[in-house]
Amino acid sequence: MTTDAELEASARAAFAAAFDGEPEGVWAAPGRVNVIGEHTDYNEGFVLPVALGQTTRAAVARRTDGRVALASVQHPGQRVELDLADLSPGTPDGWAGYPAGVVAELRERVPGGVSVLVDGDVPAGMGLSSSAALSCSVALALRDLAAPQLTTADLVDVARAAENDFVGAPTGILDQSASLLCTAGHALFLDTRDRSSEQVPLDLAAAGLVLLVVDTGTTHSHATGGYGDRRRECERAAERLDVPALRDVPDVAALAPLDDGTGEGSVLLRRARHVVTEDARVLEVVRLLRDTGDPRAVGPVLTAGHASLRDDFQISTVELDTCVAAALEAGAEGARMVGGGFGGSAIVLVEDASVDRVTEVITRRFREEGYSAPRTSLAVPSPGARRLS
Incomplete structure (x- = not known):
């Protein structure tokens, strides 16, 4: 199994190749599989996910030119760059819409813009929340770099808004909560109405x-x-x-x-x-x-x-x-x-x-x-x- 240190080094190298510089850090967010509780989250019900070992990594650095630059190891040749002010629902689209949506939610915190390189091994389209892993890795990065007062619940809302409002995917909070809150060896018992949670041992x-x-x-x-x-x-x-x-x-x-x-x-x-x-x-x-x-x-x-x-x-x-x-x-x-x-x-x-x-x-x-x-x-x-x- 690849270690966190190896994943970090790989993301740093990819960032340097894409942006000719060093990131301020590397963050990882996992995909998830739901043990039980499907389509209950947007009905304010109960869910029981676990985080997967597969993650999306975001290497991030702040900029000073008011631009947003996005690159992905999984989408070579599809680098996206635009003014921070030009971020709007659907622009950019595709994979870049998820990190862009997070940046748009927090644009006042990063007025100089950001460069983001993403890399990951959460399979897309498999029902394992690859999109939430992408959104949450970037949200956590921007929180640590520019908005330390934000809580984990705030990050769930930021990542969900990126998917709901920017990309147009009407998800509940299951995927984002699982990616941000799960712990090793446990399933996350989450009440999506009041957001109370419990780590239930699952050995x-x-x-x-x-x-x-x-x-x-x-x-x-x-x-x-x-x-x-x-x-x-x-x-x-x-x-x-x-x-x-x-x-x-x-x-x-x-x-x-x-x-x-x-x-x-x-x-x-x-x-x-x-x-x-x-x-x-x-x-x-x-x-x-x-x-x-x-x-x-x-x-x-x-x-x-x-x-x-x-x-x-x-x-x-x-x-x-x-x-x-x-x-x-x-x-x-x-x-x-x-x-x-x-x-x-x-x-x-x-x-x-x-x-x-x-x-x-x-x-x-x-x-x-x-x-x-x-x-x-x-x-x-x-x-x-x-x-x-």
Whole structure:
């Protein structure tokens, strides 16, 4: 595994090559995988993510000419430079929109502008929050360099605003909170309404388990996909139930007014049912981890979460469904899709001794169905965002 010192040195060298100078520091923010709690964050509910070992690094230096310069190791030849005053939603676009959005949120703190070099290994489009890792690494850098009074909660808001308002991706606070708040060896139990949180121990290795991440090879985009449609449907359901958010619905029985015999009512019922039952699943997983200390017990809850995302929220894909089914048939403790949906990855809770066999079964099933070969990695609960130098 590459050390933080090696990652820092690499980012510094890339910055020097891009900008012919030295950065003032290097910061790293991880991607995340959500153990349970999908599409509950913008409904003011509960989530339970862990940070990944993969990070995005931002090497940053302040400028004095009022310019913003952005470069990426992953996007060579796509350096972006413009006046600080010219930053506006959609300008620049693409990958550069995320760091630019953070700079725009904090432009009064860096009136001379900044140079930012980003490098990372959080896979994009897999549902592992590569965009949040990018935004949070830059937000943490600018906080340390120019706005030390900002709290971690403030940084969550800055990074979320960059994605929501600048890029146009209607995310909640799950991804940014996970990237900034998670700790090694724990899952982050977060109430997205009041932002209270708890670090819940999640020692997979001690239980002889691993959390396998399976990239199905189908990518998604929050900014252009169906994520926004689902968010609007949830808001509409809450309006019809006359509650501030779906978090406030006490149980599935209270969703009956949505079942009015219309097509819209049927859709809204399914969307709301997923959110209500998913919040309950988060609470159940936290209870199991607290009471038993054995992550194996949460496997069936993960699988139930996938069925809800597939049937009620309707954001799974044939590749994701195939992955989950194959993993369970091969003996996994539980499995489900993760992320915003319409592509991306699944997680599989599996015995360490069985991971190779489960991976082989999933790969063979994909080959038989004519899908692209999946890529796999392990999700080890890792530290949150931090300064490397």
